[in-house]
Amino acid sequence: MPAARTNRRLSVAAITACVAGIAIAGVAADWPGFRGPAGSGVAVGPDLPATLSRENIAWSVSLPGRGLSGAIVAGDRVFVTCSSGPDQQRLHAIALDAASGRTLWERQFWATGRTMCHGKTSVAAPTPCWHDGRLYALWSSNDLVCLDRDGGLVWFRGLTADYPNVSNSLGMTSSLVVTDGTVVAQVENDSESYALGIDAATGENRWRIDRPKAANWTSPLVVSPGLVALQSKTGLDVVRTTDGGVAWSYDGGAATIPSGCVLDGVLYVPSHGVTALASPDGDGTKPRQLWRSSRLSPGTPSAVASGGRVFALGKADVLTAGSIADGERLWQLRLEGPFSATPAIVGDRMICVSEKGLVQIVDVSGDEGRVLATLDLEDEVLASPAVADGAVYVRTNARLTKLIAR
Amino acid sequence: MQVTDRVRRPPDDGGGGCVDRSAADSLPLMRRLLFISSVLTAVAGPAWSADAPDAVAILRAVGPEGSGNPAATAAWRSLAALDATAIPRVLEGLDGANPYAANWLRAAVDAIAARSDTLPVDALVTYLGDTRHDPRGRRLAWELIRGRDAAAAEALIDRMLDDPSVELRHDAVQRVIDDATRLDAAGDAGATAAYRRALDAARDVDQIKAITKALEKKGEVVDLPRHFGFLTHWQVVGPFDNTAEAGFAASYPPEAVAGMPPSADAAWPGKDGSDVRWKAFMTADPYGMVDINKAYPGPDDGLKEVVAYASTGFASDAERDAEIRLGCKNAWKVWHNGRLLFGRDEYHRGMRIDQYRVPIRLTKGANRFLVKLCQDGQTQDWTKEWQFQFRVCDAAGTAILALDRPATPSGGPPPAAP
Incomplete structure (x- = not known):
């Protein structure tokens, strides 16, 4: 990437980080991990298109395996993971040219952990993460790799090989975050349940903490630089990335499939609907509960927040918008589902993609939601879309498709 | 609109040539100098050299929890920068490599191959033909051959009906x-x-x-049970208490005699306080399912919060490496000749054949397996199962049959009690 462009993007990123009070993993126009640069499902850049047709498909390429991990975008490259082969024991990490969809490089690994999972999910379920010029990819087998921009292997970990009871026979899905030089992985399950803080440079453990012994498919969330929220059925623990120590905890219980999101330092947690939590005052260990709304209830997709609103895509395929100030329900809109993918927002527009592959662009700015455009990709979509520089990357089970405005 | 199948760009550079001090420091001085020299010249893509084995050795030394990773990063770069003639030698490094090291080496092969216009196909065929090499490495070699000469690769497959891969x-x-x-x-x-x-x-x-x-x-x-090597004849005892799933950690009397054949004289207090004794149980299921609910019938949804043990003997014709492979959706533990191998306290997340693979060393002559099977208190329809599948095989999944293997049951009456 040219230096000038890099500097410009870094400046934007720095400003965004200051405003939001959060750590971001890449530059603002990138989509560096699950739910984008700030973990809230929000992208910056040009609006999503208000009309859609097949003319909006810039390219669509087949992938060498299956998966429901989301694509991520860093500069001119798109990264995606797959799994293939008998029992999905082949793990693929792939870099594509964002402009053309051409494969730039591919690395394969052999799963060192168990690959059994429910038929609806896949070994390539966690969304990878891009941070400081490196790709961090995790699979359901709990194999974790760090690759450089050109596919050079920086380090490899096999977390089930390390801790043999770390697995879930239904499959693991928790995605990674990287902040403060630490890769945070939640490998939580019924048996040997941990969260790990791993040195991003070397792949060595900085810390490992016990977590509730219960299946958990949620992903860690960067609250602020050096603080990461770990959601589980018991609630939420915010831990320090330096030592894994708990800074504060919420013990009100929380969902184990949809994850919370963070905006302006406030966490919106799928707990009794959605519960808004702010950091404790002073040295307190309990958060300040700002509000709780049972009328906002995320289904499989995680909550997203933007523009003074928090959104929940519920089990009945109903998109609900609530006020970020008090959780009051503002409007509801029934979409064509069902949904597994977490929506993404750019400005006033949200993209929702159903499991049947129906892309739906929704205007979320007004007093009620309105579907602006739809496009049927005619393939199963469980992966959350990525949005970068006005382009949308939708990963179907076996293909990656780029949509652009025309 | 551009809709294509996969578009490949052959070359990538496989990384640079910087030297990781910890990798170099782990070697004696002269070898260190040679290693550093190789890293520096690696940018130009040298062939296999006298010091490349040091890089392989560094990769093979990686271990659990990221140990050896910092040194491996530099060693990987040096290997990945070699030219394609080095591939068979890197593949040889897979022999006996631990699972972490295998992935480091595999990634180096991928990187070399991706930027190479030609590959040493003859050498790869030779490597492939030696079945003593790592099975996955041989498969990788075959795929590299296929990428350059699909017809040759396909012709090789016909000879691989009995391949370890x-x-x-x-x-x-x-x-x-x-x-x-x-x-x-x-x-x-x-x-x-x-x-x-x-x-x-x-x-x-x-x-x-x-x-x-x-x-x-x-x-x-x-005869599917024989084909797979499922163990079909067991002695079972139970039920013991698993209230609040505490039975998984509890050590009930059968564990103290895990390496011994069940005794007809043994009697221990079960969950309800009355004595429980070993009894014979066999399965005629084609896929070896040992359904403990049939041994201990309960209400419609089966017994809940209970533990049972199943023991069986296995006469091996030799001391040898083997695997036990277990499918189970209940919490379980397994002992071999009185030694606890592994246990897992996950309930009702799914099961399949070969769900768990545990390496063992079979003793020549009598071996004894003990399985502990825990049922929890969930009441949903999908939590009724209290069962397991257990087989003994080699690393390729080929059944290892006991010398004293009984005939596959046909669904008749159970064998006599011990």
Whole structure:
């Protein structure tokens, strides 16, 4: 990437980080991990298109395996993971040219952990993460790799090989975050349940903490630089990335499939609907509960927040918008589902993609939601879309498709 | 709109040539100098050299929890920068490598191959032909050959019906299945023999199921428990208490005699306080399912919050490496000759054949396995199962049959109590 462009993007990123009070993993126009640069499902850049047709498909390429991990975008490259082969024991990490969809490089690994999972999910379920010029990819087998921009292997970990009871026979899905030089992985399950803080440079453990012994498919969330929220059925623990120590905890219980999101330092947690939590005052260990709304209830997709609103895509395929100030329900809109993918927002527009592959662009700015455009990709979509520089990357089970405005 | 199949760009650079001090410091001085020299010259893409083994050794030394990773990063770069003639030597490094190291080495091969216009196909064929090499490395070599000469690679597959590589064998078996299917469709009497040939070689569950279905359709009998090596005859005892799932950690009396054959005189207090004793139990299930609910029938949804043990003997003709493979959706523990191998306290997340693979060293002569099987208190329909599948095989999944293996049950009465 040219230096000038890099500097410009870094400046934007720095400003965004200051405003939001959060750590971001890449530059603002990138989509560096699950739910984008700030973990809230929000992208910056040009609006999503208000009309859609097949003319909006810039390219669509087949992938060498299956998966429901989301694509991520860093500069001119798109990264995606797959799994293939008998029992999905082949793990693929792939870099594509964002402009053309051409494969730039591919690395394969052999799963060192168990690959059994429910038929609806896949070994390539966690969304990878891009941070400081490196790709961090995790699979359901709990194999974790760090690759450089050109596919050079920086380090490899096999977390089930390390801790043999770390697995879930239904499959693991928790995605990674990287902040403060630490890769945070939640490998939580019924048996040997941990969260790990791993040195991003070397792949060595900085810390490992016990977590509730219960299946958990949620992903860690960067609250602020050096603080990461770990959601589980018991609630939420915010831990320090330096030592894994708990800074504060919420013990009100929380969902184990949809994850919370963070905006302006406030966490919106799928707990009794959605519960808004702010950091404790002073040295307190309990958060300040700002509000709780049972009328906002995320289904499989995680909550997203933007523009003074928090959104929940519920089990009945109903998109609900609530006020970020008090959780009051503002409007509801029934979409064509069902949904597994977490929506993404750019400005006033949200993209929702159903499991049947129906892309739906929704205007979320007004007093009620309105579907602006739809496009049927005619393939199963469980992966959350990525949005970068006005382009949308939708990963179907076996293909990656780029949509652009025309 | 551009809709394509995969678009590949061949070359990538495989990394740079910087030196990781910790990697170099771990070697004696002269070898260190040679190693540093090799890293510096690696940018130009040298062939295999005298110091490349040091890089392989560094990669092979990586271990659990990221140990050895910092040194491995530099060593990987030096290997990945070698030219394609080095690939067979890097592949040889896979022999006996731990699972972490295997992935480091594999990634180096990928990087070299991706930027190489030509590959040492003859050397790869030689490597592939030596079945003492790592099975996955050999499969990788075959795929590299296929990428350059698909016809040659396909021709090699025909010889791999009995290959230690699960994937190579799978492809060879599929050829035979396809041939059998064609013969079958043409009404050729040779179809049955072809299916039998495929079955003898098949280790993949889906292939075995497909072949069995075809054979049974032709009136053939397939002894699936024997093919897989499922253990079908057990002595069971229970139920013991598993209230609040505490029974998983509790050590009930059968664990104290895990390495011993069940005794007809043994009697221990069970969950309800009355004595429980060993009793014979066998399964006629084609896939070896040992359904403990049938040994200890309860209400409609089965007993809850209970523990049972199952013990069986296994006479081995030799001391040898083997695997036990278990499928189970209940919490479980397994002992071999009185030694606890592994346990897992996960309930009702799913099960399949070969869900868990545990390496063991079979003793020549008598071996004894003890399985502890815990049922929790969940009441949903999908939590009724209290069962397991257990087989003994080699690393390729080929059944290892006990010298004293009884005939496969046909669903008749259970054998006599001990």
